[in-house]
Amino acid sequence: MDLRLSEKEAELRRRARDFVETHLIPHELDCEADDGLSESALGGIRSAVVEWRFNAINHAVADGGRGYDLFEQMLIEEQWGRATNALWDVPWRPSIPLRYGTESQKERYLRPACRGERRDAYAITEEGAGSDPSMVTTTAVRKGDGYVLNGEKWHVTTGDVADFFLVHAHVDGDPARPTVFFVDKDAPGVRLVRTPKYMHTFVYEHPIFAFSDVALGSEAVLGSVGGGNHLTREWFVEERLMIGARTVGAATRALELSGDFAKERRQFGKVLMDFQGVGFMLADMTAEIAASQALLYRVCWQAARTEMDPKDLHALASTVKLVCSEMAGRVIDRAVQIFGGRGYMRENPVERLWRDLRVDRIWEGTSEIQRAVIGNHLRKRGPGIFGA
Ligand SMILES: Cc1cc2nc3c(=O)[nH]c(=O)nc-3n(C[C@H](O)[C@H](O)[C@H](O)COP(=O)(O)OP(=O)(O)OC[C@H]3O[C@@H](n4cnc5c(N)ncnc54)[C@H](O)[C@@H]3O)c2cc1C
Structure with missing residues (x-):
């Protein structure tokens, strides 16, 4: 049993440590004082993320990610966890289920997200559904070829900076058909309810969003109906x-x-x-x-x-x-x-x-x-x- 890191892994860990010291930790006090960072500070970190090749560390190179395996990702995130105010969340890692998208979903969502041009937020939790997601009451009712989405999602992390959501909903209200839908934030019927304050002073927020009669095409389903x-x-x-x-x-x-x-x-x-x-x-x-x-x-x-x-x-x-x-x-x-x-x-x-x-x-x-x-x-x- 050889427990030593390879030279490549040790170098990756060193680089992740340098990145956190150079580009994240220097922003901690500003983030604490101002409850977030200015657009120019965020822009500087985002440019550094690409320059240091730390964007989308969890996605395949073919989709525009950096193709690191889970062990390598862990080495990077361990170092980033040293930063306070969740500044580790500025380097984006698009949600892993996006890799199950169709070719056209990947072109529209995953690849721009890997480049840092789009950002997702994963919305499962509701007022009445937390530890038990089967209690979700957000419904996607079939209408013609598509769906009509209604519901409200709580604690949507990065919802303030995301431009699309992955919404966990029940098709026709049936808990046996949990399904994940792509929902663009600017789609008619998507509304920011409020942005609550939390114990921490994280760089991004966790708003509540309402979805009222949001019309979705059949191409909005990620994976399969019931595969949520x-x-x-x-x-x-x-x-x-x-x-x-x-x-x-x-x-x-x-x-x-x-x-x-x-x-x-x-x-x-x-x-x-x-x-x-x-x-x-x-x-x-x-x-x-x-x-x-x-x-x-x-x-x-x-x-x-x-x-x-x-x-x-x-x-x-x-x-x-x-x-x-x-x-x-x-x-x-x-x-x-x-x-x-x-x-x-x-x-x-x-x-x-x-x-x-x-x-x-x-x-x-x-x-x-x-x-x-x-x-x-x-x-x-x-x-x-x-x-x-
Ligand atoms: C800052 C923040 C960010 C978040 N970001 C997201 C996000 O991006 N997307 C998202 O979908 N959700 C998000 N969440 C929601 C989070 O995942 C839920 O808060 C969590 O799963 C718990 O659900 P709940 O708050 O409804 O608590 P509840 O499920 O109501 O639980 C309350 C208490 O009861 C206990 N409990 C419940 N069931 C059992 C059981 N079977 N056995 C023993 N104890 C039990 C729990 O452990 C807890 O102590 C976020 C939450 C916070 C605070």
Whole structure:
């Protein structure tokens, strides 16, 4: 078993680290102060994304993406997760189910999205449908050759900058026919309801959108009618692995910052590091990051380099998200504690990470839902895949 990164992988990780230091971290304080970035700052980052060849890292070269496998994507996202204010979301990664589009859907949506000319947002959640998407009440009723879409979607991440949505709806109101539709944001009947404020100060928003009698052609269906759950599950798997990557990166930055502080800050005639109460916190943080990172790397390596049953990967992706996001919450909370009053100041990256990462235990399935997925797998297939 050879656990070393290849030279190419190590170089990719170095480049991703340079990118976050050069193009994302310098914007953190402006984003915090102004609740977002100016168009010129965003334009500068977007140009750098293309220049550094970090656009659409998750899509095939034939579709205009960079063609990185899941292990390589993880190496990149782990470094980007060091940035606060979700600045890692400025480099665009079009939703993975877009690869199932027809040739004309790819020309209209995926390829421009890979180039950065268009942007998608994935809309599943509703006021009454969160952990249980079968409760979705957005309907696409058949009319002639097409559909009429009605419903309301909540927490639509990047909905402020997206120009099209992937909307998860039930055809003719039938939960047995969940289907994903392309919906252009400027289509008649699409309306911004409101843009709520959240705990964090992310670079992009999560608005609520209403869809009232939106006329869609049959070509608006992504994949097949009734195939929505399959597409959405694939999106969850990729997103859960990348949440694992980013939360490990964020926890590592919090450890480094609080460790440096503990080596310099003096109280009672000693540096904080010399108090066992602080040293033990740093030791626990280090050990927990190391264990989570080992799981993350192993699962992403298996996903990228071996043939995996999608059901096994689904359960392992839940394990990664659960372990890494819960770990990062504990680690960053200790980092805040080590900084004392300074850890509570918004100008301190650990304070921002503390707020930023809370959502990683909620979105793309809460920690309880990840446990339910793992428990379900255990019941049906046993614990085999969770070992090495
Ligand atoms: C900032 C942000 C961005 C988001 N972005 C998007 C997006 O882009 N697109 C999108 O579609 N959605 C998005 N979401 C929605 C997110 O995925 C949901 O909030 C999440 O899935 C939980 O659903 P809910 O909020 O309705 O909570 P609920 O499902 O109502 O759950 C409430 C509580 O009950 C628990 N619970 C529910 N069912 C069970 C169970 N079976 N066993 C044990 N406990 C259970 C949950 O774990 C939670 O603690 C976003 C949310 C946030 C906060």
